[in-house]
Amino acid sequence: MRDLSPRDLARSLDVSESSVKRWVDSGALAARRTAGGHRRIALAEAVRFVRESGVPLVRPELIVGAAATTVRREADADETDRRFLELLEADDAPAARAMLMALYASGWPVAAICDGPVRYALERIGTLWHDDPAGIAIAHRATDTCVRALAELRALFAPPRSDAPVAIGGAPDGDPYQLPSMMAAAVLADLGYRDYNLGADTPFETLAQAADRYRPRLVWVAMSASDRGGQQRAGLTELAAILAARGAALVVGGRHAPSLPPSSGILRARSMAELTAFARGVRMAS
Numbered sequence: 001m002r003d004l005s006p007r008d009l010a011r012s013l014d015v016s017e018s019s020v021k022r023w024v025d026s027g028a029l030a031a032r033r034t035a036g037g038h039r040r041i042a043l044a045e046a047v048r049f050v051r052e053s054g055v056p057l058v059r060p061e062l063i064v065g066a067a068a069t070t071v072r073r074e075a076d077a078d079e080t081d082r083r084f085l086e087l088l089e090a091d092d093a094p095a096a097r098a099m100l101m102a103l104y105a106s107g108w109p110v111a112a113i114c115d116g117p118v119r120y121a122l123e124r125i126g127t128l129w130h131d132d133p134a135g136i137a138i139a140h141r142a143t144d145t146c147v148r149a150l151a152e153l154r155a156l157f158a159p160p161r162s163d164a165p166v167a168i169g170g171a172p173d174g175d176p177y178q179l180p181s182m183m184a185a186a187v188l189a190d191l192g193y194r195d196y197n198l199g200a201d202t203p204f205e206t207l208a209q210a211a212d213r214y215r216p217r218l219v220w221v222a223m224s225a226s227d228r229g230g231q232q233r234a235g236l237t238e239l240a241a242i243l244a245a246r247g248a249a250l251v252v253g254g255r256h257a258p259s260l261p262p263s264s265g266i267l268r269a270r271s272m273a274e275l276t277a278f279a280r281g282v283r284m285a286s
């Protein structure tokens with residue numbers, strides 16, 4: 001990931017270069033020096049500073065790439081959703097990735113990016129195949145672009161602290177959906193958890209074994225595939241009992257997450273925003 005000069009960052013924030021140098025010299029913004037003594041700011045550090053300081057990112061395209069310009073101009077979320085859908089339909093992966101990076105750099109929570117443009121676009125793309133066989137390829141490409149974009153966003157997150165609470169999770173056996181679990185992992189990482197995503201198609205016994213190994217405070221299960229024969233529901237209930245004995249909280253979500261009574265000890269969340277609220281609560285209690 002590239003480093004920025006004070007000039008690059010100043011132009012993207014529409015402030016003077018000397019302001020950026022002052023932030024560096026005061027320690028508010030970390031920078032390294034080149035052999036020639038010039039300040040260089042890592043992209044992840046620049047994004048952290050922008051998100052935390054609230055200084056508006058006027059020209060995101062200067063730091064995260066072209067196509068990010070559109071984000072800045074779009075005041076309302078609906079327009080952002082539609083624009084992201086257009087980019088995925090056109091299979092413009094670099095622009096789609098730059099757009100999500102720009103939203104993040106502009107201060108959008110990771111959960112809002114997932115619940116907003118990504119969910120909106122995939123919901124619509126998911127209906128294309130009903131009328132056109134090419135829709136399947138578009139859906140596969142869109143998933144790949146979103147997977148890569150999330151991985152790129154994650155490179156901007158601060159590394160977890162050594163005492164960070166651990167979260168593990170995945171999608172059950174027979175569930176091929178990658179993105180929901182990746183999203184949950186990214187949301188939790190951004191909240192300061194040390195996350196271990198076991199990914200799609202993970203049997204419940206594997207999750208239980210992983211809980212022994214990683215000792216999580218929180219476990220997520222993403223359930224997007226239909227539960228033929230009720231096996232997933234049974235596996236989930238068993239996992240809940242195992243985790244309760246270890247003092248780990250269990251949260252499930254996804255299109256086919258079952259509704260369970262509160263006595264099951266399982267929280268059902270409908271969005272990444274709800275996961276955020278729950279995970280903050282678990283953190284505060286630990």
Ligand code: B12
Nearest residue numbers: 115122123126177178179180220222225253254269271275
């Ligand atoms: C990509 C895709 C696939 C890919 C997945 C590739 C991959 N490696 O991930 C593949 C090719 C495998 C696939 C297969 C199928 N698919 Co498909 N697929 C999709 C598509 C387009 C996107 C899925 C996705 O990633 N969405 C993004 C996620 C993040 O959105 P989300 O699930 O809504 O999640 C949000 C919330 O639910 C919540 N959430 C989700 N999980 C979790 C977890 C936690 C812990 C929390 C807190 C919250 C949470 O937060 C998310 C963000 O807001 C959807 C369309 C859609 N609406 O999503 C269809 C869709 C789900 N598929 C569908 C169908 C029909 C199928 C197939 C049956 C097609 C076929 N004939 O083979 C198979 C079934 C596979 C199976 N075993 O179940 C239908 C399902 C219809 C239904 N009634 O259930 C959909 C809705 C498309 C449609 N409109 O027809 N699919």
